[in-house]
Amino acid sequence: MTENEQIFWNRILELAKSQLKQATYEFFVLDAKLIKIENQVAIIYLDRMKELFWEKNLKPVILTAGFEIFNAEISVEYIYDEQAAIQEEQPVSEQSRNYTAPATLAPIQSDLNPKYTFDNFIQGDENRWAVAASIAVANTPGTTYNPLFIWGGPGLGKTHLLNAIGNSVLQDKPNARIKYITAENFINEFVVHIRLDTMDELKEKFRNLDILLIDDIQSLAKKTLSGTQEEFFNTFNTLHNHNKQIVLTSDRTPDHLNDLEQRLVTRFKWGLTVNITPPDFETRVAILTNKIQEYNFIFPQDTIEYLAGQFDSNVRDLEGALKDISLVANFKQIDTITVDIAAEAIRARKQDSPNRITVIPIEEIQSQVGKFYGVTVKEIKATKRTQDIVLARQVAMFLAREMTDNSLPKIGKEFGGRDHSTVLHAYNKIKNMISQDDGLRIEIETIKNKIK
Template sequence: MTENERIFWNRVLELAQSQLKQATFDFFVSDAKLIKVEQNQATILIDDMKKLFWEKNLQPVLLTAGFEVFNTELLITYVFEEDQAEKGDSSAPQSQKSPVLETLPSVHPDLNPKYSFDNFVIGDENRWAFTASTAVADLPGSAYNPLFIYGGPGLGKTHLLNAIGNAVLAENPQARIKYISAENFINEFVVHIRLQNMDELKQKFRSLDLLLIDDIQSLAKKSLAATQEEFFNTFNALHDNNKQIVLTSDRTPDDLNDLEQRLVTRFKWGLTVNITPPDFETRVAILNNKIQEYNYQFLPETIEYLAGQFDSNVRDLEGALKDISLVANFKNLDLITVEVAAEAIRARKQDSNPKMTIIPIEKIQKEVSKFYGVTVKEIQSTKRNQDIVLARQVAMYLARELTDNSLPKIGKEFGGRDHSTVLHAYNKIKNMLEQDDSLRIEMDTIKNKIK
């Protein structure tokens, strides 16, 4: 890269960052690269899905930087990662939003106002989905259309859907926005068919600026072919007019087996992002955020205890806080200790994953050490001999499986180790048990001795 090319590209990034929100810049601009500037033409490497965004929003930035450095208007060529070049037309007219006609049927957004980007707790497991959602809310219809978010229940997909809608509505109160579950879309379709009023349904959904569909897998499970046909036509109408579509699902588009292939293909046109269960640190952050809604004081060790008990989804954490609230109200408590929390969530834990709460960690350590021929002191030590490490990790796994103790408390009983060490040991043994029949037999033997 020549000196002038370097100055030009740094100026492009500087101007773009000053004009865009940080999340939008990170999402659309930060990974672009300047290939060369030659004969008044700049060649830029970008993701092919970002071309529309660059053409609509960064043309003035490129022109300004071009005049400042090269004293001329640069033509822009975009090269994609697939090594297919496509010329950007700097003279192409900007698409204009069609005015909303007064004859269109009214639409209620049905958004939950409590869900926003500000109160969404970000962790490594949802960071990409959060960044994509904020970028889409900033410039709906510009790129990544549709945005497809998938993951298990209770991980924040509905939160992000509503946050997108609320952000767009705050920026443009006149925007036609609809949040709806796929099941309710099916119900509306059936009602309009029965009333012989399909034109109203078509006008309502095909005139939207932003369509937010939750649990799209229900469309595959429960809908008739006619419903999928109507959704297909609605999708096409919105997409063709650069109107934003955001979908959530409990699985990837390719795993929507009962859905027409042409819909699956369209769901993959934009960006597909995954949300996985929150790690320990994220669960602690979620709990610290949620307890602001309650008039009780939670000790730090109580939060860590709860974070160690529920690791599958956010709903379990929210449910645990509601259980604690009931107990605290009944007993007129202001301070929530580990003991109070353990009492409150016992029934919930037994329903989801029964655990023995009366087994001391010392007994687990003793039985594991006897089985593997090591001492309890060695298990608690920092020795890294293979047999000691295995015994230590098995003991940590069983302490997590068979007791109510939090990860920090378990770590303390194993020589003052950090909770992340306990979690690593638990996950490692859990994965080994899925593949190692001998270890499963050993584990059953040890459990029988402990019980």
């Protein structure tokens, strides 16, 4: 595809995703593919059974994208034969599809961490789209989402997914040229090659890859060294033009990469941008259950749940807590990790952590939720069931379970003496709503940031 065709198709996907439920978008839209635009007609490869849905629901989206990108009315023609789709596309990128790296290329060191795989990545609601996109990229690199841009806070699994993509591809294609590197190290290599006057080596190394996995791309935006962003821009273009996969991670969205050249920001948005948020309580329990297999100790379920209630910001805190516990348990020569032992082991970590959550009173959660939704704490605790109060009450219960280690009966008592089953119902309801409503998810993250 040309650059404008790619932007046009990305806009269609963006509009469709904003208007459809996630499951509908996934089923009817994700497998479709823009082949080319010819004489103001978009040729789209599609499963035949999905044509009626596109005709009834997505024609306005195509029209909107057409006027936005081309300032013209773009009509659509569907083709259903995948082989025909490949043949249609071939003239557009014949050179790219037939591109092969020079036979004399030096071997590439992937720098992948073999312990990071899809099999040992714990999936939850907060990361399922990032996982799905990463698996899709690993299955068909260079064709599905290119680039794939994964963003989120530290310790949430971005590096794990980058490595999992590379390790998965190497399993099927051991000779694939794959490179994992942080943006900081890319900059350092650039500096070294500039100093040694060996830039051709750097270009050969990075521009002949099959997959480039760049971690913490925000570091590139911080650097003002002349030529660094220019070299990355040219590397990106070369790989993308030859249908080589690029995956980037960042602690923020492309639009918030300050000091990064706009042409790079634009290219980062050509493919798919997905977010990873902090794990919920159930996911933290699953992560701990998986991680404790690495230790020769017995962790009763109440200890696991206690630990899951202590740290809600990222996976690294959970892993660090297990290391602290291992140290204490080995010193005391004990086999079973009780809640008391766990509490003793992580005491220092909780005191040092800006994200510790055990000191948050439920009353503070109720107060902040009430302020956000314009209701009083008294109304949240009472039995009144107007829509705004019910939502605030359920959100407060959800956060009380997410952000404290209080039991369900204890939480229920703080909400006017309600039964623990009421708290569990509220928690599950809000959790399900978050998975389908990005607006509510953002509201809850905003409240959590006010509470912390």
